[in-house]
Amino acid sequence: MAITHALAVGQALPPLEKELTQRHIDAYSGVRTRSIHTDEAWARAxxxxxxxxxxxxxxxxxxxxxxxxxxxxxIRGGSMSVAFVQPVYAGDRLTVHGVVKDLRPEADATRVVVEVWCENQHGQKTAVGTASGLLR
Amino acid sequence: MIQFTPLTYDALKVGEEFVSDTLLVTPEDVDTYAFAVDDHHSWFSGTSPFGGPVAHPTFAANQALRLRHSRYVVHAGLHAKMQFEFLEPIRVGMRVRSRGRVIDKYVRRGKQYMVTEYVTEDEAGTPLVRGQFTQMLIPA
Incomplete structure (x- = not known):
């Protein structure tokens, strides 16, 4: 369910925590040989x-x-631009952060721009960027 | 018949185009995706404001990311950047396909990169997602 209360620039969104098990990666990528995602020997090589x-x-x-x-x-009207700055390994735990960066009128709605980043369990950023969508 | 060749920086041409096969969006695939990313939003399996179940917005992204596999044998690669515009929901029961075009390739700090712009469409050709991604080539 969408959050409907007023948003403010600088507001931090509730973080998400994600455990990346090999099983999750297998389901996401499909198990293949000679894949750095699902073939450990190949990844090491x-x-x-x-x-x-x-x-x-x-x-x-x-x-x-x-x-x-x-x-x-x-889902209809969103956007995202992300750079992947550090590898994420099987067994890592990521925390996804978001802070409202801008609120601007767009047609009959407000575009909410959020600075986003993912951090691993060592506090290293693994992905950084922005995402946005429409608040109606 | 497709003649697959190894993907190399030299073989890759800016301007070349790719088309994926068509994917039927099944409830099972949407559920598997929900498991993979640990996001079990009720709209993925039941009713939604769009009139029926929809897939996760990034559901078809791998179809796009693998476009180069429709012509090349890809030794290994890393994903460097990703951009999305989510235009319309991907609904369960749709048949979707992605079309892409290589818009740039470059070498930076000794690493080889390719940039692809793409669109994922339904069977009527309605754009659902547009995007652009940058991939690093890992040589054999």
Whole structure:
């Protein structure tokens, strides 16, 4: 259900926490050989300590945060721009953060722009960017 | 018949276009996606303000991200950047496909990148999601 109370610039959104198990990664990426996401030996051969989650999984988490905030105004009218700045490994725990950055009129609604980022259990940012949607 | 070739920076051409196969959006696939990202919003499995169940907004993103696999054997790669515009909901029961075009390739700090813009459409050609992504090529 979307949050309907008034939003303010600078307001922090409720964070999301996500455990990325190999099972989640397998379901997301599909199990394949010679994949850095689902074949541990292949991931190690490519220089990673273990399998990696797809960066796209973090966009799904941001999408969940914005859908919780704006409901239909994100599913129809939302946007996102994210850079993946650190790898996310199987077994990591991510916390997804969002802070309202801008509120601006758009047609008969208000576009809510949120600065978003994901942090791993070591406090390192793994994804950074912005997402927005319409508050009607 | 498609003649697959290894993806290399030199082989890749700016301007080349890709089209995915068509994907039927099934309740099972939507449920699997919900499990994968641990987001079980009620709109994914029951009624929604859109008149029926819808998929997670990023549900079809991997169809787009894998567009290059329709022509190339991809050794390995990393996703560097992603942009989305969510235009219309992806509804359960739709058949969706993605079309993309390589709009840039470049080398930065010794790493090779490709940039693709894409659209995911329903069977009538209605755009559902537009986006752009940057992928780093990991050489064999």
């Amino acid at each position: 490519k220089g990673f300590r273990t399998t990696l989650a797809q960066g796209m999984m973090s966009t799904a988490y941001v999408s969940e945060m914005l859908t919780r905030l704006l409901g239909t105004g994100f």
